[in-house]
Amino acid sequence: MNLKTSTIDIFCRVIDNFGDIGVCWRLAQSFPTSYQIRLWVDDLKSFNKIEPELNPKLAQQFLKTVEIRHWHPHIDCWQAADLVIEAFACDLPTSYQEAMNGKTRCWLNLEYLSAEPWVEGYHLQPSIQPNGVPKYFFFPGFSEKTGGLLRLQQGLKDSAAAFLNTLLSPAGAAYYEEKKPLLINLFCYPHAPLEALLRALTNTPEVMIIVAESVAPQLETLAKRLNSQAHIERIDFIVQRDYEQLLQVADINFIRGEDSFVQAHWAAKPMLWHIYPQAEAHHMVKLEAWLDTIQAPEWLRQLHRLWNQNLAQEALIQQLQGHAFDNSARLVWQDFQAALSKRLSLLPDLSQQILNFYEDCAKKS
Numbered sequence: 001m002n003l004k005t006s007t008i009d010i011f012c013r014v015i016d017n018f019g020d021i022g023v024c025w026r027l028a029q030s031f032p033t034s035y036q037i038r039l040w041v042d043d044l045k046s047f048n049k050i051e052p053e054l055n056p057k058l059a060q061q062f063l064k065t066v067e068i069r070h071w072h073p074h075i076d077c078w079q080a081a082d083l084v085i086e087a088f089a090c091d092l093p094t095s096y097q098e099a100m101n102g103k104t105r106c107w108l109n110l111e112y113l114s115a116e117p118w119v120e121g122y123h124l125q126p127s128i129q130p131n132g133v134p135k136y137f138f139f140p141g142f143s144e145k146t147g148g149l150l151r152l153q154q155g156l157k158d159s160a161a162a163f164l165n166t167l168l169s170p171a172g173a174a175y176y177e178e179k180k181p182l183l184i185n186l187f188c189y190p191h192a193p194l195e196a197l198l199r200a201l202t203n204t205p206e207v208m209i210i211v212a213e214s215v216a217p218q219l220e221t222l223a224k225r226l227n228s229q230a231h232i233e234r235i236d237f238i239v240q241r242d243y244e245q246l247l248q249v250a251d252i253n254f255i256r257g258e259d260s261f262v263q264a265h266w267a268a269k270p271m272l273w274h275i276y277p278q279a280e281a282h283h284m285v286k287l288e289a290w291l292d293t294i295q296a297p298e299w300l301r302q303l304h305r306l307w308n309q310n311l312a313q314e315a316l317i318q319q320l321q322g323h324a325f326d327n328s329a330r331l332v333w334q335d336f337q338a339a340l341s342k343r344l345s346l347l348p349d350l351s352q353q354i355l356n357f358y359e360d361c362a363k364k365s
């Protein structure tokens with residue numbers, strides 16, 4: 001059998017936000033087109049937000065070489081794939097698991113990204129399942145002993161000016177053209193310390209904050225109350241590929257979760273991560289692990305702690321002014337990110353590592 005034409009099923013359950021579908025959609029598109037890829041998604045409405053070409057009413061459709069199927073509880077007749085990727089332990093239906101027996105050569109549970117050191121020990125560990133097919137934990141990560149990171153889908157397709165011209169409102173485009181402001185791309189959770197962000201910008205004469213609808217909904221009211229001069233540019237949610245381009249044209253990327261966080265590494269611009277909050281503040285452990293992995297300088301550690309803990313406004317304002325909004329300090333940050341991006345790009349990427357592991361499994365089966 002030619003392994004390069006194998007079938008791949010990716011299962012995605014949308015828990016909340018856009019990270020689950022964001023990662024799965026990126027992954028589905030990152031495999032070579034010789035493979036037959038099906039992406040099973042339980043919530044097509046959320047999917048449609050980051051991919052407007054998708055019709056949320058269709059049970060089956062083809063988009064960019066990927067077959068997309070609505071995953072709902074009433075499907076009972078399955079044809080299992082050669083390679084099955086269960087994203088984030090989303091629990092495959094029992095009837096699908098039965099169909100895997102004798103057909104599926106490799107079953108992976110794609111885990112959430114973490115830079116914590118224990119990940120290396122758990123990556124590719126098997127667990128025997130009732131259907132007899134071994135399931136392997138597949139951990140993305142920042143080292144050679146993990147599954148690596150998903151890459152950007154595309155390079156810049158337009159010049160920054162042309163891209164922004166289509167993205168911004170007429171007033172926003174005119175402001176950008178005339179003032180050439182500092183461009184902030186803002187994507188964060190609702191508890192982000194936005195007041196500190198706006199106050200830290202007081203001495204930055206021209207600044208544009210690009211923010212998608214429903215993100216930081218209180219920003220305009222806050223800006224009004226603080227008499228902020230920042231130009232807030234509210235945009236619709238944009239397709240994932242345009243979001244990548246936004247990451248590349250912005251001067252500073254405030255990103256969150258998992259997918260925008262990973263992609264911001266490739267954009268190689270100053271980036272400030274708002275990490276998905278977890279019980280017992282475990283996210284702070286994850287944050288520290290990432291800061292260790294990237295060998296972050298002390299000021300960058302402080303900045304991330306302050307942005308995520310939201311406890312010390314004045315200290316955060318000082319750090320933002322000293323490192324993000326000061327032009328020469330930002331160049332230092334920019335150089336740091338460029339070096340990091342270069343270093344990470346030497347690691348094998350996630351989809352290639354999945355395929356390499358699949359080929360090993362298939363040869364053994």
Ligand SMILES: Cc1cn([C@H]2C[C@H](O)[C@@H](COP(=O)(O)OP(=O)(O)O[C@H]3O[C@@H](C)[C@H](O)[C@@H](O)[C@H]3O)O2)c(=O)[nH]c1=O
Binds near residue numbers: 020022
């Ligand atoms: C703002 C914006 C984002 N996006 C995309 C980028 C990403 O693919 C996706 C956002 O995903 P993330 O960056 O991961 O952030 P998120 O907060 O939406 O997702 C989170 O969901 C939780 C359930 C997970 O546990 C978290 O780890 C995290 O993945 O949306 C667009 O396509 N257009 C936009 O306008």
